[in-house]
Amino acid sequence: MHTPGPLPHHVSGGRAGPDVMKVGELVLPLTGCSALEKEIPALMRHCTLPGQPSRADHVDKGGDGHGTCDCGKCKCDAGWSGEACQYPTKCDLTKKISNQMCKNSQDVICSNAGTCHCGRCKCDNSDGNGLIYGKFCECDDRECIDDETEEVCGGHGKCYCGNCYCEAGWHGDKCEFQCDITPWESKRRCTSPDGKICSNRGTCVCGECSCHDVDPTGDWGDIHGDTCECDERDCRAVYDRYSDDFCSGHGQCNCGRCDCRAGWYGKNCEHPRSCLLSAEESTRKCQSGSELPCSGRGNGICSCGNCECWDGWNGNACEIWLGTEYP
CATH class of the missing domain: 2.10.25.10 (Laminin)
Known part of the structure; x- marks a missing residue:
């Protein structure tokens, strides 16, 4: 799981009534920006590129600092265009250099979700909803829309960069499932034998551990198990x-x-090993009075007539638990 973040905002200015105007999610009075000082922080969101950090000078300068923010909309300086004044109208870069600047970490131009303009990605948002964004158009919030309800994260969470972050009591890729067990029971099921939640290697979601995979692109995670043990x-x-x-x-x-x-x-x-004992002789020496070698409980392995014990176990047959580490 990731840390929750706010939904990206898209400017969609238009009248909402005779005396108000709608800017994004805000409904504001048409009395001029001087009467909206308390709304300035919210308005600045609409002059900030989604996925980019906000700047202190956004109160005076819109987008990338190449325009002026006026009631939540950017008025660009000469030579700049775009909703956040992020695109130069003239480019002094070669196409090769420009495309190189637009490549993501997988060496794909604008994540195949936009076009490159003078070293900057312009994301494909022809429908005007602004759901594709990011420096390299790497975020696609359409992934958060429930196919059945058409709601973002099923109406039970927030979306950031194509991932849903569910409210308490809900889970699933699109927060479509309600957890039917108590928080205490959920925690109990996720507790590993050493007393840690998901072995400190995962996140507990409704009684099941979601392990923090080191390589999420792999077919099988490096970290796995019911409690990520x-x-x-x-x-x-x-x-x-x-x-x-x-x-x-x-x-x-x-x-x-x-x-x-x-x-x-x-x-x-x-380490290579040379053993003069046969497999049968080796096993017999490791049994030490037990039907199975090395205590027969998975406490160690039999190697050339000797038990090599796992951490926390000792003895000729790995029969002694030292209590220093959970088996």
Whole structure:
């Protein structure tokens, strides 16, 4: 989850009655801006590019500082145009340089949702609703509109950059589901064995953990589990989210711990081992009076007749719990 932010505002000036004018979401009296000093902060939103930080000089200068804000609408200086005076009417950049300035982090010009004008993206908002915005047109708030109700976030949340941030008691991609359990029960279900909410690696949403995936573009997250207790990054000697080199290539990653193949050992299966015992002899030595080796509870692994215990366990058969870390 992200921190909630305000909905972007779009200037849609027009009369709302004989004595008032509508500016965005505001209905203002037609008495001149001198009588609207208390509305100045709200009016300035309409002279600020969505997704861009506001400036102290917006009271006097509109948009990017290339015009004057008059009752919530920008009057641009000579040589500038656009709702926030963000586009120069003349450009001294080559097309190559201009396009390079318009590329997002994925090297896509204006996120394929706008056109590049002298190094600045003009987002495709032909319908006039202003739902596509951002420096590189990376935000598309149409993603927040419920297909059935046509309401933003189902009427139970706010939208920022194409993501819904739901009110308490609601969840879902578009806040379409109401949580039917108490906050206490939700917290209980999300509590990991070590007493942490979602293992401090996720967000609790109506009793289910939404893990903070390190690479959200991947098919399988590095952090997973009912309470986000598994962190696959621990299976890599050097973390690289684009690499699948788990356990040094000599084992299987199981909930953040490496199960090494025969002949290898170490936290990340990085050390080769030569063993003169057969697999049967090795297992028999690890059983230590138990039917299963190494206490048979997943407290360690049997390697060449010796039990290698997980953190928090000790003993010849990993039968002693030290109580220093949750298993």
